[in-house]
Amino acid sequence: MKKILPLLLLATLAGYALPASAQEVQSGTNTISGLVRFVNTDLDILARLGPPGNEGMTYFAIYAYTDPPDVLQASKIVYTADHLSSPYALTVTANNTPLTYNAYAYVVLDTNEEYWTPSQVAAPLASNSPPATVNFDECVALIELRYVDSVGQPVAALGGRAFVTETNAPYGLRARYTVQPPGRTNNFLVVPSGVGLELVVEVDTGTDIYLDRITHRGTHTMLLNCEDQPVITVTIPDAGALGKIIGNANLVDEIELLTDGYLELLGRPVIKAAGPSGNQRYDALLAETPGADLSRSFELENLVPSNSTEKWRVQAEMQFGDGYRFEYFQTPALGLGTNAGVEVTAGATNDLGDTFVMHPARIVGKVTLTGPPEPGGSLSALRGLVRAADYDPDTNGIPDGVGPGGIHGSYVNMAGVDELVPGSTFATTGGSAAASFAGAFNPATAAFEGDYEVVLGTLDDQPGIWRQESLTYTFYQLDTNGAPFVNQVGNVAEDAPWKGTLAPGERATNDLRYGFAEVCVRIKSPLPSYEGLFGKS
Structure with a gap:
């Protein structure tokens, strides 16, 4: 059974006509205020957090929320020059019926350090009641x-x-x-x-x-x-003798791109390993652009030896595909779930051979996203579907900004399954793929019509089980030429998603068809600008 979850929320600030029957939601407000402060008296602590050390508060955020089922939330960031104490005032929703808020403070100290206060219960608030006072007095x-x-x-x-x-x-x-x-x-x-x-x-x-x-x-x-x-x-103990993991990697017939890095990651393609006591090691694979499809060697060196409870986890990450066929692929992992970890011995080399040389399988299908018709010149929000290839300022054919998450925009998600196919010794555990899809909005059907292809590799080219997790979508368009303003990210999952076994070279088909409704929200605010967040699950 397909589970249709999405709801398009069109936040209309100006210039978009709503039907006369549209209802306006109005709500009262009240205030929670108080102090966030360190109440220590020890002079050494005060000298470090306050002057002259000034390693105390640089800013903090106040969060307030009501308990389920009707959860209301509010938050505010306060920057402070006083590193020991600062006042705050937070506006919260309040109606005729008193509401009880829980509140806590998240404090950033000396730019890199974070601290959370315990949650406190504020006095019940109604729109016509006195404000509530909550002080966060921390003796640390x-x-x-x-x-x-x-x-x-x-x-x-x-x-x-x-x-x-x-x-x-x-x-x-x-x-x-x-x-x-x-x-x-x-x-x-x-x-x-x-x-x-x-x-x-x-x-x-x-x-x-x-x-x-x-x-x-x-x-x-x-x-x-x-x-x-x-x-x-x-x-810090002496390093002692260390070990090494070597091998070869390639996703055959796909040209792996040289893409952006993020923090310590210099870029992809890359081999990543995680071992005992939080140790990590990366090794960059040579990209194949421009060039031929080649198997390339990797070397994970200077590795802490495994112990009785912790071995090394190893997997590869890569990105490939042109334009709207761009894909971010994480291979199944050694050392996760059913898959045994990689043993590292002091002074020795563990050769994985061609375990990460993969002849891929594929799952393909149509993508159809339907919405309401476009009467009276009102344009569909589905026209604003965004994919990673839509953001390529340097026009090099590789989407920009794909370092942190591997991909952005709209894409089909696949995930490995921690189950062994009879006769296999490796599962697809830890593997995942996020593949963009081609297509365009069709005014005649008021639908986005396209198709996708997800490329999947398995360890040692063994058959493996994959599951189609969801479809992630991003809609963005400005409120011009009859279009509503839309800025939305969402995800569509199914109660019983496609799941199947794929061997190298095999091809499966699964069409995706999801229906969307549009809800127009008109926001009135006495402020010159307004920023809001809407959600539906």
């Missing part, structure tokens, strides 16, 4: 993390991360930093007091995730008091 502890070698000498780290979660319900994240400037021999972390905490620290040494970066991980549990300033020594 300050942890110093020191990095040393096996003989106690300071170690300059390449980078690091730390994550602090509560050890009791609701087990929430309370503090973290995910970026640490290179060269530091220590770091400080603000954490809550009076609750059980688990601290996970990761410290990177070396120079490059592609070459020699090693990650060292440690876990600590603690219950700290307000004003506590514990010092935790993180000992």
Whole structure:
């Protein structure tokens, strides 16, 4: 059975006529206000968070929400020059019936550090009731993390991360930093007091995730008091003998493109590996543009040896296809689900051979997206369907901005399944594909009509099971020439999606047809501009 989920929301700020029967939704408001502040009195902590250290608050966000089933939400970001305390005032929806909001603060300290307050319950609010006051008074502890070698000498780290979660319900994240400037021999972390905490620290040494970066991980549990300033020594062990994984990779008959990178990823195609204690290693594959379709070697070097519980996970990522046939493909992974991990032994090389040389299978089909007719010069929102190839400012034939997510716009999603085909030793676990599709809006049928092709490879060219996950869509068009303003991203899934076994060279067909309704929303605001978010699931 097909499950039709999408709803087009047309946010109309001006210049688009609504039928006389359209209803206007009006709502009252009220305010939650108060202070976000550190109430510590210890002079050392105040000197670090406030002047002269000024490593305290740089900005914070206040979030307020009501409980289900009728969830209302509001949020506001406040930038502050005072690193210890700042007021806020948050406007929330309020009607004749009192509403009870839960509120919490998300605080950013010293640009890289994050802190979450516990949630508090505000006094019930109606549109004609007094405002509610919620103060977030945080008396924190300050942890110093020191990095040393096996003989106690300071170690300059390449980078690091730390994550602090509560050890009791609701087990929430309370503090973290995910970026640490290179060269530091220590770091400080603000954490809550009076609750059980688990601290996970990761410290990177070396120079490059592609070459020699090693990650060292440690876990600590603690219950700290307000004003506590514990010092935790993180000992970086000697690297010892390391191992290596080598092999060959190619998606046969597809020309793999050289595409954008993101953060540490320099670009695709790439082989990625993840191992014990959060260690990672990348190796760039040579792109095939321009050039011939070739099998290329890879080498994942300087790898921490496997242990009894953690082996290495290895998979490839690549992008290929021209124009509206652009696809982002992640191969199935060794070391995930049914697929055994890759053993790394100190001083040895594990050769995977041609495990990642793949002769692909394909799934194809029509894509039909239907909508209401276009009466009276009112244009369909389906005209605004966007695909990755629509954004190519440098006109090199490769979509721009595909580094972070691999693809954007509208595309068909496939996923591997953690089930073995009889006779196979590898499943498609961890594999995924997101493929753009060709086509155009047909005014005669008021529908987008097109077709797709998804290219899929399997480990060691063994038959594997794939599932068609969903269709992701993006609509964007301005409110000009009779068209409504549309800026929407959504996803269509099915109750019983296509699922089947594909062997190299095989081709399956599954047509996709989804119907869309259009809901026009007219927004009135006393402000000169308005920004809103609508959702439907």
